[in-house]
Amino acid sequence: MPEAKLDHAVAKLTDGSEVRIPWWRIGSGRAGETLLVIAAQHGNEVQGCESIRRFKELCERELVAGEVRLVPFANLPAVRHRRSHINLGSEQAYGDDEGHNMNRTWPGVADGNDTERVSYALHEAVVEGCTRCLDLHSWSRFTATATLAREEGLSREMALVAGIRFIQWRPATPNTTGATMIGALFNNSGRGSITIELAPQWVIREKEVTLGLRAASNLAKLFGMIEGEIEQLDGPYVQFGRDSAxxxxxxxxxxxxxxxxxxxxxxxxxxxxxxxxxxxxxxxxxxxxxxxxxxxxxxxxxxxxxxxxxxxxxxxxxxxxxxxxxxxxxxxxx
Ligand SMILES: [Zn+2]
The missing domain is CATH 2.40.50.100 (RNA polymerase II/Efflux pump adaptor protein, barrel-sandwich hybrid domain)
Structure with a gap:
C-alpha cells in the first residue's frame, strides 16, 4: 500500500528566519497524473485542511496510479496569525492585502515579501511538478459553498464531478508574466484546476469537510488515480456565470x-x-x-x-x- 511521505517546503523570510511548510507526497509507483490538493492559502479558511488529512488516509489505502501532493497549511504563517493574510490586523478587509494575498502571488518571488517567498518555496518544492490542482478555500457563511471553475476544458470537467451544488463559471484571466492565482497558473498552462469555497471561514464543520473530501476523491477517480464510481450529488448542479445577464x-x-x-x-x-x-x-x-x-x-x-x-x-x-x-x-x- 502506498505510504505518505512527509516533506517540507522551506521559505527564507525577509528577517533571515525560515518557515517550513509541511506537505505529504503519496506515490502509487505507477504512471499517472500528479494531483495537488492545497488548502489555507488564506489563514482563516481552514475547512479544507481536515479534508486533506482525510484524503491522505484514503490515498494511502486506494491510490492506484499517479501521485498526490497534499498541502494542508499552504499559508502557515497566516494560519498562525489566525487571519487571511499575515499583514492584516483586527477587522481589516481582505483587500487591504498590500501584496500579501497569497492567491495573487503565484508562482511566488524568491526575494519578494514574506508571502511571495512562501509561494515561491511551495512552487519550487511542490506545485511546479503537478499536473492537476484542487485549491480549497472558504468564504463567509452567507454565500453557499461553491466550485469556481472555467467553463471550458479540464477545469469544466473537474467542476462537473466535484459534487458541489453551486458552480460559478469564471472567465479565463489573461496570460501575463505577472503574479496570478494558483488556479490560473494551472489552467493557463493546460493543466486543470478548480477552486472550492467551503463555507464558512473560521470554523471546521463535518458537512463541509466531507464535501471537500468527496470532491478530492471524485477528482482522483476522474483521473484514474483511485478506482470506483464518482459519487455525484443528489439533484442537479446549479451553474451560472459571474455577473452575467x-x-x-x-x-x-x-x-x-x-x-x-x-x-x-x-x-x-x-x-x-x-x-x-x-x-x-x-x-x-x-x-x-x-x-x-x-x-x-x-x-x-x-x-x-x-x-x-x-x-x-x-x-x-x-x-x-x-x-x-x-x-x-x-x-x-x-
Ligand atoms: Zn480564500
Missing part, C-alpha cells in the same frame, strides 16, 4: 423591505426552497410588527442571512439588524 435573470435577490431584526427560518445556504416558502421574518424596529420574508421562486439558496460588506472579517457586518435594502437572501433558479 443569464445569472441575473435566474437570481432572485431579497432585500430588507424595512429596517429591523432579521430572524432566519432555520435554513442554510445551498438548501432547496420553494416559491412562497418562509425564509424568515423581520421584527420591525419602529412598530415591532412582523414582516414575513418568503421565497419568490423555486431554487437553491445562493445567499442567506443578513449581511454587509466585510462580513468575512468583522462581526458587525454579520449582525442580523437589517437596514432597509440590506441583503437577506438570494435564490438561484435552475
Amino acid at each position: 443569464e445569472e441575473a435573470a435566474r437570481k432572485h435577490e431579497l432585500t430588507a423591505p424595512c429596517s429591523g431584526l432579521f430572524v432566519e427560518a432555520g435554513l442554510e445556504t445551498s438548501d432547496h426552497v420553494s416559491e412562497g416558502q418562509r425564509l424568515g421574518h423581520i421584527i420591525r424596529d419602529d412598530t415591532l410588527e412582523i414582516v414575513e420574508i418568503v421565497s419568490p421562486a423555486d431554487g437553491w439558496l445562493w445567499q442567506y442571512g443578513c449581511f454587509r460588506a466585510d462580513c468575512d472579517v468583522a462581526l458587525p457586518p454579520q449582525h442580523p439588524y437589517a437596514a432597509e435594502g440590506d441583503t437577506l437572501a438570494a435564490v438561484m433558479e435552475l
